[in-house]
Amino acid sequence: MKKIRVGVVGATGYTGEEIVKILAKHPQAELTYVSGKEDRDVKIQDIFPYLKNSLDLECRAFSFEEAAEKCDLVFLSLPHTVSQEFAPRFLKAKIKVIDVSADYRLKDEAIYEKFYKVKHKDLVSLRQAVYGLPEANRDKIKSATLIANPGCYPTGSILGILAGAKKGVLDLDSIIIDAKSGVTGAGRKAEKALNFSEVNESFKAYKLFEHQHVPEINQELERATRKEVSVVFVPHLLPINRGILSTIYVKLKKKTNTAELIALYKKFYQNEPFVKVYEGGALPEIKHVAHTNFCDIGLRVNESKNLAVIVTAIDNLGKGAAGQAVQNMNIMSGFDERAGL
Numbered sequence: 453m454k455k456i457r458v459g460v461v462g463a464t465g466y467t468g469e470e471i472v473k474i475l476a477k478h479p480q481a482e483l484t485y486v487s488g489k490e491d492r493d494v495k496i497q498d499i500f501p502y503l504k505n506s507l508d509l510e511c512r513a514f515s516f517e518e519a520a521e522k523c524d525l526v527f528l529s530l531p532h533t534v535s536q537e538f539a540p541r542f543l544k545a546k547i548k549v550i551d552v553s554a555d556y557r558l559k560d561e562a563i564y565e566k567f568y569k570v571k572h573k574d575l576v577s578l579r580q581a582v583y584g585l586p587e588a589n590r591d592k593i594k595s596a597t598l599i600a601n602p603g604c605y606p607t608g609s610i611l612g613i614l615a616g617a618k619k620g621v622l623d624l625d626s627i628i629i630d631a632k633s634g635v636t637g638a639g640r641k642a643e644k645a646l647n648f649s650e651v652n653e654s655f656k657a658y659k660l661f662e663h664q665h666v667p668e669i670n671q672e673l674e675r676a677t678r679k680e681v682s683v684v685f686v687p688h689l690l691p692i693n694r695g696i697l698s699t700i701y702v703k704l705k706k707k708t709n710t711a712e713l714i715a716l717y718k719k720f721y722q723n724e725p726f727v728k729v730y731e732g733g734a735l736p737e738i739k740h741v742a743h744t745n746f747c748d749i750g751l752r753v754n755e756s757k758n759l760a761v762i763v764t765a766i767d768n769l770g771k772g773a774a775g776q777a778v779q780n781m782n783i784m785s786g787f788d789e790r791a792g793l
């Protein structure tokens with residue numbers, strides 16, 4: 453089968469690096485273009501030496517002409533606001549785009565402006581973008597030309613809630629998400645608060661009630677259930693490199709027990725290649741999913757309080773970004789969804 457030609461714009465960042473790593477071994481995609489922001493005469497395998505012997509590609513500052521000539525599909529692993537400058541040019545040239553940033557996730561541009569502090573400049577593409585959570589939107593992803601790849605926290609949160617919400621067993625007014633992320637979630641760029649000595653041996657909550665992923669989680673749960681959703685979301689910074697553990701507290705709409713809720717989740721996700729629901733009330737850990745594209749889910753019900761506690765674990769750079777982006781490419785291209793993953 454002919455391979456598709458793929459580029460990664462922003463290949464020197466954490467998510468870009470991870471996409472490059474997956475594509476270097478992908479059976480049906482050929483990595484033909486990589487770029488960073490800095491103009492440097494360097495090969496990608498010299499930046500990431502573990503790629504020596506599997507890739508031989510120049511990594512320079514972005515050139516649209518070069519990328520457009522060499523690619524059928526591009527991943528944009530760029531900061532938000534930068535992606536929306538790049539995506540429309542590729543779309544106009546009939547090149548498919550998977551954007552890992554937040555630029556095309558929020559359908560309401562006023563909410564985008566409120567949380568990202570800039571006006572959206574590409575409303576035409578925003579209207580056509582498909583939110584790339586395969587477990588919720590697989591059919592739309594198949595024919596999409598622009599994918600808004602989900603955020604890392606939203607992926608772990610939505611997958612933990614989606615099954616119970618769609619099946620009507622969760623009280624959507626009572627969702628509390630307590631989520632903890634490793635430091636790579638903030639990207640490779642230097643920032644004082646993310647220094648090793650600031651993060652190591654500590655643990656903190658941040659951006660209470662104002663994190664930019666709150667409207668994304670609400671939007672997608674509302675779309676799935678057609679009901680109003682307003683979650684309480686408290687993110688925390690874990691002193692580890694990668695992984696997100698989300699503990700979700702939610703009231704049940706009717707009496708149920710742990711075994712019944714697990715059975716419901718298992719049935720809902722039975723055909724999903726990257727969601728694992730644990731048996732017998734076992735709970736997932738970050739180390740179970742690190743460096744994978746899996747979302748692992750554990751559940752227990754406190755019957756006296758009529759409360760479910762749902763724990764999900766993902767790798768923020770895997771299912772939370774690069775792995776999911778490649779999963780979306782596979783779906784858009786008609787490949788086995790698990791190819792390269």
Ligand SMILES: NC(=O)c1ccc[n+]([C@@H]2O[C@H](COP(=O)([O-])OP(=O)(O)OC[C@H]3O[C@@H](n4cnc5c(N)ncnc54)[C@H](OP(=O)(O)O)[C@@H]3O)[C@@H](O)[C@H]2O)c1
Nearest residue numbers: 462464465466467488489490530531532553637639640773
């Ligand atoms: N990190 C995560 O866990 C995660 C998860 C889900 C989604 N995301 C989203 O994915 C996107 C990328 O995140 P990241 O963590 O990979 O960030 P990052 O590590 O900071 O990497 C950003 C990349 O974009 C390039 N870049 C920055 N400004 C540019 C510009 N004006 N023109 C061209 N290239 C530019 C950088 O190049 P240089 O290296 O040359 O500066 C680098 O390759 C962000 O929007 C983020 O919100 C991140």
